[in-house]
Structure formats: C-alpha cells, structure tokens
Amino acid sequence: MTDNPLLQTTSTGESLPNFAAIEPEHIVPAMEQRIAEAKQTIDEVLQRGDFSWVGLVEPLTDADEKIEQVWAPVSHLNSVVSTAALREAHDACLPLLSDYSTFVGQHKGLFDAYQSLRDSESFSQLSQAQQKLLTDTLRDFHLSGVDLPEDKKQRYASISAKLSELSSQFSNNLLDATQAWSCHVTDEARLAGLPESIQEAAAEAAESAGKSGWLFTLDIPSYLPVMLYAEDRELRREMYQAFTTRASDQGPNAGQYDNSEIMNETVALRHELANLLGFDDYADMSLATKMAESPEQVLEFLDDLSERSLPQAKHEYAEIAAFAEQAGVKELQAWDVPYYSEQLKQQRYAVSDELLRPYFPEQQVLNGLFEVVKRLFGMTISEQKDVNSWHPQVRFFRIHDAEGQLRGSFYLDLYARSGKRGGAWMADCVGRRVKQSGEVQYPVAFLTCNFSKPVGNKPALFTHDEVLTLFHEFGHGLHHMLTQIDTAGVSGINGVEWDAVELPSQFLENWCWEPDALAHISGHYETGERLPEELLQKMLAAKNFQSAMQMVRQLEFSLFDMRVHHQYDPRRGAEIAEVLQQVREQVAVRMPPEYNRFQHSFGHIFAGGYAAGYYSYKWAEVLSADAFSRFEEEGIFNATTGRDFLNAILERGGSRSAADLFVEFRGREPQVEPLLRHSGIVAA
Numbered sequence: 001m002t003d004n005p006l007l008q009t010t011s012t013g014e015s016l017p018n019f020a021a022i023e024p025e026h027i028v029p030a031m032e033q034r035i036a037e038a039k040q041t042i043d044e045v046l047q048r049g050d051f052s053w054v055g056l057v058e059p060l061t062d063a064d065e066k067i068e069q070v071w072a073p074v075s076h077l078n079s080v081v082s083t084a085a086l087r088e089a090h091d092a093c094l095p096l097l098s099d100y101s102t103f104v105g106q107h108k109g110l111f112d113a114y115q116s117l118r119d120s121e122s123f124s125q126l127s128q129a130q131q132k133l134l135t136d137t138l139r140d141f142h143l144s145g146v147d148l149p150e151d152k153k154q155r156y157a158s159i160s161a162k163l164s165e166l167s168s169q170f171s172n173n174l175l176d177a178t179q180a181w182s183c184h185v186t187d188e189a190r191l192a193g194l195p196e197s198i199q200e201a202a203a204e205a206a207e208s209a210g211k212s213g214w215l216f217t218l219d220i221p222s223y224l225p226v227m228l229y230a231e232d233r234e235l236r237r238e239m240y241q242a243f244t245t246r247a248s249d250q251g252p253n254a255g256q257y258d259n260s261e262i263m264n265e266t267v268a269l270r271h272e273l274a275n276l277l278g279f280d281d282y283a284d285m286s287l288a289t290k291m292a293e294s295p296e297q298v299l300e301f302l303d304d305l306s307e308r309s310l311p312q313a314k315h316e317y318a319e320i321a322a323f324a325e326q327a328g329v330k331e332l333q334a335w336d337v338p339y340y341s342e343q344l345k346q347q348r349y350a351v352s353d354e355l356l357r358p359y360f361p362e363q364q365v366l367n368g369l370f371e372v373v374k375r376l377f378g379m380t381i382s383e384q385k386d387v388n389s390w391h392p393q394v395r396f397f398r399i400h401d402a403e404g405q406l407r408g409s410f411y412l413d414l415y416a417r418s419g420k421r422g423g424a425w426m427a428d429c430v431g432r433r434v435k436q437s438g439e440v441q442y443p444v445a446f447l448t449c450n451f452s453k454p455v456g457n458k459p460a461l462f463t464h465d466e467v468l469t470l471f472h473e474f475g476h477g478l479h480h481m482l483t484q485i486d487t488a489g490v491s492g493i494n495g496v497e498w499d500a501v502e503l504p505s506q507f508l509e510n511w512c513w514e515p516d517a518l519a520h521i522s523g524h525y526e527t528g529e530r531l532p533e534e535l536l537q538k539m540l541a542a543k544n545f546q547s548a549m550q551m552v553r554q555l556e557f558s559l560f561d562m563r564v565h566h567q568y569d570p571r572r573g574a575e576i577a578e579v580l581q582q583v584r585e586q587v588a589v590r591m592p593p594e595y596n597r598f599q600h601s602f603g604h605i606f607a608g609g610y611a612a613g614y615y616s617y618k619w620a621e622v623l624s625a626d627a628f629s630r631f632e633e634e635g636i637f638n639a640t641t642g643r644d645f646l647n648a649i650l651e652r653g654g655s656r657s658a659a660d661l662f663v664e665f666r667g668r669e670p671q672v673e674p675l676l677r678h679s680g681i682v683a684a
Helices: 024-048 053-080 084-105 110-117 121-125 128-143 152-182 196-208 219-228 233-244 260-276 283-286 293-325 337-349 353-359 362-377 464-481 503-513 515-521 533-541 547-566 576-588 618-635 639-650 660-668 673-680
Strands: 007-009 015-017 180-187 213-216 378-385 395-400 404-414 425-430 445-449
Touching: 015 053, 015 425, 024 053, 024 084, 024 110, 053 084, 053 110, 053 128, 053 425, 053 445, 084 128, 084 152, 110 121, 110 128, 110 378, 110 533, 128 353, 152 260, 152 639, 180 233, 180 515, 196 213, 196 219, 213 219, 219 233, 219 337, 260 283, 260 547, 260 576, 283 293, 283 547, 293 547, 293 618, 337 533, 353 464, 353 533, 362 378, 362 464, 362 515, 404 464, 425 464, 445 464, 464 503, 464 639, 503 515, 503 618, 503 639, 515 533, 547 576, 547 618, 618 639, 618 660, 618 673
Parallel strands: 404 445
Antiparallel strands: 007 015, 180 213, 378 395, 395 404, 425 445
C-alpha cells in the first residue's frame, strides 16, 4: 500500500487519487510542502552538477509529478463538486503554483543546465522523444522570460500571477451566475411543446428545490430543450436573456457577477506579457508553440472558410425566416431562431433529438463506443468497481490492448448537477512515463460531460448531439491513454501543438454517423431494437442541416478571439464589444439583441487554454476530416488503417511535430476539401 494518504492503490497496483481523503483544509499545506520539496530538488540537482538525463531531467520530473499528484485531483474536484471551502482552498493555491512556475521558468542556473545537456555529446544518444522534450523545454524557458533583466522578470511574475487569478475569477463568476438564476413555472400550459422527458426532469428539479411545478435552469440539458421545443415564446425569451447575459452588466442579475473588467484586464496583461518577451502581441506569442506560423496565416485561413460558407449560411437563415413567417411570426427574434429551426428540421426530415433519444440509452452508447474502439484499435475496455471517486454516479474503466497489456484507465462523470462546471472535457489525472526504476506509470484520464441524468425508472437517454460529445471527449482520452511514449512531457496529449490537439477528438466523432457503427451504438432502451433504417436515413439526411450557419458561428468565435489579441492597442484598451461587433458584421447571419453578452461566458479564451487559439478547432477539423477520408477510401473499420492511425497519431503523443505525424499517416499534406464536403458546404 502507498504511504501517502492522498493516494489509493488499486488491485492492479495503480496509484490513484484517494478522493475520500481529500479535505479542503489539507490542500494548501500539501501544495506548500510539495513545492518546497521541488525547490529543494532543484538546488540538490544543480549542486551535484550531473547534467545528464538521469542526473537532471529524471529527478525534476519526479518532483513535478509529486506536485501534480496533489493538484490534478484538487483542480478536478473544484470543477465537478465545487463547494465554498474547496473553491477557497483551490484559489489559494493559484498564486503558489504561478510563483513556482515563474521561479522554474526564469531560473538561469536550471536553464544553463538544460542547455549544457542539449549541447553535450550525449544529446545524440537520447531517444527522439527525449530530444523533443529538451528542445521544447529550452523554448519554454525563453517564453517564461529567462533572458529578461531582473526588473522585467519581476513584472513577468506579477502578470502571470494576476492572469491566473483573473482566469479563476472568470470561471467562478460564470458558475455562480449560471446557478443564481432559474425559471419556476407553475402553469402547465407553458410547457406546451416540451418533450415528456424534459418536463419530468424539470418537475424533479422543482421537487429537489422544495417547490411545486417545474424548474428550469441555465444548465445546458435544461436550457437547450426550452429553446428548441417550447411553444411559449415568452418562456424562450426569458431563458435566452438570462443565458446570454450571464456574468455581465446586463440581464436579470446585471452586475452581480460581472466579468467585464476581468476580460479587459486579462487582454491588457496578455499583451504586456507578450511585449515583455519581444512579441508584437499576444497572438504572436500564442502561436510560438502551435502549428500555425502567424496570426496573418490564421486570419487568412478563417477568412477563406467564411467566404466559402457565408452565402450558404445566409440562404439557410432566410429559409428559417420564411418558415417562421408562414407560422405567423413577422419579426424573427434571437430566441425564435432555434425553435423555428428545429420545427423546419422536423418538417423537412421528420426527425428530432427527442425522437432519437430512446435509441441512445447510456449503457448501449458506451458499449457501442467501446466496440468501435475495439474494432479500430484492438482495445478492450472493462469497468472496475474497486476505485473510490468523488460522486456515486462516477464510473471507472480500464483499457487493455490485444495482448492483454494495460494501456490506461479513466473516470467517467456523465451527468449535469449543481456545483459542476458546464460543458464537457477530458483532463489529465496521471500521465504515462517509465520511471528510473523501470516501472511503467500508466495514464489515467478524467472524462467529464453534462448530460441529462436518469429520470424516474428510465436510464439516462442521450441525444445524438450528446453521443457526439461523448465520442469527442473519448477521442481526447484515447490520445492521452493509448500513448506509447515513455517520456513525461511529450507522452499522450503533452507536447502536442494546441492546434492539433483536437485531431483525435473530432476524428472519433465520424463514427457516430456511420450505419455500421450506429448498429452497435444504438438500441431502444425498452426493446433493444437498433435504430430503424427509416430513422437512420432521416438522421443522416439531416446531418448537414444548417451546417453553414454552424460553420460561420464557429468562425465568429475564432475570428473574435484572434483579432481581440492580435489587434490590441494599449491606447484604446481591449475594445472587446467593438471587435466582436466588427466580426459579426463580417460573418454573422443576424445580429443578436443589444444586451447579448456572449463574450462574458466565453470561458475557452478567458479562463481556458484557447486564448488566441480558438481557431484550433477549425484547424484541427481540417486534419480530422482529411484523416477520416482515408477510412472512407479503405473501409471505416479497416484494421490496417486503424492500426496506422493508432501508431502514427495516438501512440506518438508530442514526440514529433503534428505536421510530420499527419503526413506519416496520410501520406501527404492536409487538404481542406474533406472538411467542406463533410460539412455539406456546397462551395466545396
């Protein structure tokens, strides 16, 4: 057994977080202790003067890993079961981590030690992965300000600490604003159009809150069905206004959790940080670690996609407006668009999420996902019951390859609940590495979604969109768990360029549309009947319904993000609303209401890793669509093609550049045409 109370040892010898033992009051002292130990390790390594791989890199990797053993579960718990005490402890650790990161990144002695290993004869004897890690590490020293004079180093440190704090404040405000508002309905007539399952969930939510009637919240499984199906226009308007003004100066909770100043300060500080390091702007700095070569190249890429997509998107919007007018709506409002869009889709294809939902019960979808992974990559996935977690609904699984060798494991947390951050994500719990002792440390992932939970005696029934989301996050998980790289820092998703990291996730989504795969993924929750051929054909026909509108919406987010960071001028400030307005004038099919504050909840760029990098979704989608086109040519379950993808992409992590690995798999440079074809963009 492990002597660390924060870890649990499983029957197969993995060291996993012991969630039951983590108390808020232990977190800060544990982090302080681990950081102090890591600093001591740095001193000892530099005093010894053995700047070989074993003498330098291994002990520092061990020290960092001990910090991560505390931080990974704490950071995760703060996202999935947030309480006031946990949040306070989590936020108190942020300056500690920021200070430590800056201390390491600006440590001239440490930089010189790494540089001497890079310049030594032994460098050529290192593996490709080890050489890549060293090269990346030296680059990161420069990006951390190791070359700066002392006064600028101090400014860098204070900016980094402040940005970390602002990011957390942004997330906290958004979570609080999302949970601070709900819509209590007591008149049953207002529920017209809403599917029975949604009404049942709203009744359960009201009962849990000690109320009669029905309760709707701003969590996506509650919000989205109202926007899509509620006939009550006023109910839709109320929900839309509350959702699009979260954490802002507008709407029902105006000013209470306002992110306005946080966003302005964040953009300003990022620009200053980039200037300190000699970059023109934060977009330049962001791209120093990505595939794309310059902000101009990214903007050209996005502009090209918008030019190809916008005419069709405008045509799609005109169809909705005409359809709504036939239904008696003279002036289409923002809260009408999803509703009439869904009505048009049902009229045209006689298919809806609610019609499909009974065919996607949780266990059937999971079994189907695991079958797809088995047929593509030869992996077997099995559930384990000997692991404690943070919530009774969380499940734990292990992945073994065709030879029976353990590859990795993952926690699965599927349902929305109070205290849980919205959205879906994969996070790194433990990374793969081979330790000095020769012991293999197997990777472990956190896979988190916010789906509707089981209601009454029915299992959780997923929409097809939720199935896509699950496959997407699982693609990230496979990238993390199936790696065969033994060097921490470039194994799994580590060291992979940010604009290529979405390749495996978007790639796996393709199987949710393939009849041969849907035969395994679908099964009616009462009868087990597979998705009927007629429904399947309707679903496939509707696949690209309004895909150009979806395309330009993503391009709006990407262009806004890139421009707000690339065009920043300290004399004018961030001009966030103005830049967003300009972008909308270029690519939007309609202008939202004046009070819409989408940007105040754009956590990807203000509290996530996507700042001046949101374009990565589209960039990687070009890679994923092109990669999948090889399966279209050779067979979607072709074992040889699957093995090639496993070997070239999933197993190699960040050990080589993503561009090289893509060419190795595809045999050529990526092409944009498959993306346009898969998206049904006629201009292709």
